[in-house]
Amino acid sequence: MTTDLVRRAIPLLAILLVSAFQVSLQTGAGDRVNVAGMALIPGATFEMGQDAGEIPKLMKKFGVSRAELFQEETPRHRVTIGSFYIDRTEVTNAQFKSFVDKNAAWQKDKVATSFHNGKYLQHWNGNEYPAGTGDRPVNFVTWQAAAAYCSSLGKRLPREAEWEYAARGGLEGKAFPWGDEMPDKTRANYGASEIEGPTRVGSYLANGYGLHDMAGNVWEFLADEWQKYPLDSGTDPTSLFKDRSFLAVKTRRALRGGSFDGGAVNLRVTYRDSHMPDNAVEHVGFRCAMTSPQQSEAVNELLRIHYADRASHFGRDAASLVARFSDDHTNISDGRVSQPRHEVFRRQMQAYFDASTFLEWDDIAPPVIHISDDASMAHVIVQKKVRLRARNAAGVEEERADVFAWLSTYRKIGGQWKLTTITSTNTPEDDK
Numbered sequence: 001m002t003t004d005l006v007r008r009a010i011p012l013l014a015i016l017l018v019s020a021f022q023v024s025l026q027t028g029a030g031d032r033v034n035v036a037g038m039a040l041i042p043g044a045t046f047e048m049g050q051d052a053g054e055i056p057k058l059m060k061k062f063g064v065s066r067a068e069l070f071q072e073e074t075p076r077h078r079v080t081i082g083s084f085y086i087d088r089t090e091v092t093n094a095q096f097k098s099f100v101d102k103n104a105a106w107q108k109d110k111v112a113t114s115f116h117n118g119k120y121l122q123h124w125n126g127n128e129y130p131a132g133t134g135d136r137p138v139n140f141v142t143w144q145a146a147a148a149y150c151s152s153l154g155k156r157l158p159r160e161a162e163w164e165y166a167a168r169g170g171l172e173g174k175a176f177p178w179g180d181e182m183p184d185k186t187r188a189n190y191g192a193s194e195i196e197g198p199t200r201v202g203s204y205l206a207n208g209y210g211l212h213d214m215a216g217n218v219w220e221f222l223a224d225e226w227q228k229y230p231l232d233s234g235t236d237p238t239s240l241f242k243d244r245s246f247l248a249v250k251t252r253r254a255l256r257g258g259s260f261d262g263g264a265v266n267l268r269v270t271y272r273d274s275h276m277p278d279n280a281v282e283h284v285g286f287r288c289a290m291t292s293p294q295q296s297e298a299v300n301e302l303l304r305i306h307y308a309d310r311a312s313h314f315g316r317d318a319a320s321l322v323a324r325f326s327d328d329h330t331n332i333s334d335g336r337v338s339q340p341r342h343e344v345f346r347r348q349m350q351a352y353f354d355a356s357t358f359l360e361w362d363d364i365a366p367p368v369i370h371i372s373d374d375a376s377m378a379h380v381i382v383q384k385k386v387r388l389r390a391r392n393a394a395g396v397e398e399e400r401a402d403v404f405a406w407l408s409t410y411r412k413i414g415g416q417w418k419l420t421t422i423t424s425t426n427t428p429e430d431d432k
Contacts, residue, residue: 040366042303087287089201094134143277150288158289169207177207188216210362215267218285226252226274259283318349326418360387
């Protein structure tokens, strides 16, 4: 039995090492798009926005005297979105410089005056951003410049419903990307942090989908035209990116996320604002998104499991992790095969969780999912960075980082996906 499993593990591990580093995918139009640095978010139906009856409570909680600040979030309404990719961080100065270097029409001294308010990249010296700010979110950009950047990569700006769902990070009914706890300077860059400007992207812990700065740092331009809820389901703002008609946009565009000079109220996942598309200002940037070419409920189910595993690690909940195993679960790690009993494995994992504080357990590239034609079996290929704090042999707490790649095999058993085999290995030191 063991010899046969090892024999089967060799080709599986080979597939893993080749496939886990896949950073591009083919779209329905036949183009290849680089998805490194993006998260793959499951499609879902969810409740978007806020109930009007909650406004008095929110006014009291946040010390706000104007009810209209919350009224644009109402009514709460049901929205369905497909699976999509979204950048894990806001687009940086260094990334935007690469774009303008290749696209002269969007350089500071050449961009058409009709596309900005006179402040476009105002803090740049020609095509050079201020020294030492390459890893900070680009700001003083317009909606059209953001749209052009994303379009040049085969991507687009996120839709407002996508952004809100992604910002929630898998949580339901919570105020902020991390839950209901009020913001403080350890969670986000906002007014009370007293940083008074954008900071390095990814400086704060990611949400449940591995996304950084969904609250604070800079507001983010979205694809949608600004309108009251419910949004017009007959209008698809992503169509603007298919024929570059985004260049003709003149109407207000939605903003989300809050910024370094905003209040705690702006950091809520339901909070809405808007700008004119030519309004380049210090506190607004963007990130890109892309519709997944692979749309199926089976993919959504497996993605939810993928992020539930992350939640099990941060929540130190080994029982929920083991509950997703099949009865014949097999673990293959660096060529070593084991079939631990569930309770033994749960105790081992719980001891590991209890001794660790996870800082990262996030995808380096989005998971690659292959599902059998009859939807009874699936392979999920993952490359993940794990960073945690734990006590060493001398009892001193230290921070450690590792990069792992693995291939998980799932079977549909009793209508549920169960993990039957996981084949894992460390990946090269350079990836850390």
